[in-house]
Amino acid sequence: MACRCTRISKCRSDITKVSNARTALQALSNNNGTLNTRLTELGGRMQEMATPDNIGSCATSINNMNKDSASTISAMISQCTARISSLQSELTNLEREDREHHQGLKK
Ligand SMILES: [Zn+2]
Numbered sequence: 001m002a003c004r005c006t007r008i009s010k011c012r013s014d015i016t017k018v019s020n021a022r023t024a025l026q027a028l029s030n031n032n033g034t035l036n037t038r039l040t041e042l043g044g045r046m047q048e049m050a051t052p053d054n055i056g057s058c059a060t061s062i063n064n065m066n067k068d069s070a071s072t073i074s075a076m077i078s079q080c081t082a083r084i085s086s087l088q089s090e091l092t093n094l095e096r097e098d099r100e101h102h103q104g105l106k107k
Helices: 004-046 053-106
Strands: none
Touching: 004 053
C-alpha cells in the first residue's frame, strides 16, 4: 500500500469543485423556472391576441426552447451528482488504503 495523501486532497478538492458547479446549475435551474413561468404567460397572451397565425407558432417555439434548456440543465445536474458519488467512493477507497499504509509504517 502506498501513501495516498496527495490523491486524497486532489479528490476532496474535485468533490468541492463539482459540488460548487452543481450548486450554480441548481440556482440557474431555479431562475430558469421563473423564466419559464414568465415566458409561458407571454406565450399565452400572444395566443389570446387576435393576430396573424405566425404569432401562435412563435409562442409554441418559445415554450419548446424553454423545455430544451431546462432539460439540458437538469441533465448537467445529474452528471454532477453522478461524478460526486463516484469521487466519494474513490475517496473512501483512497482513505482506507492510506490508513492501512500509515498503520503499516507504525508497526
Ligand atoms: Zn498518506
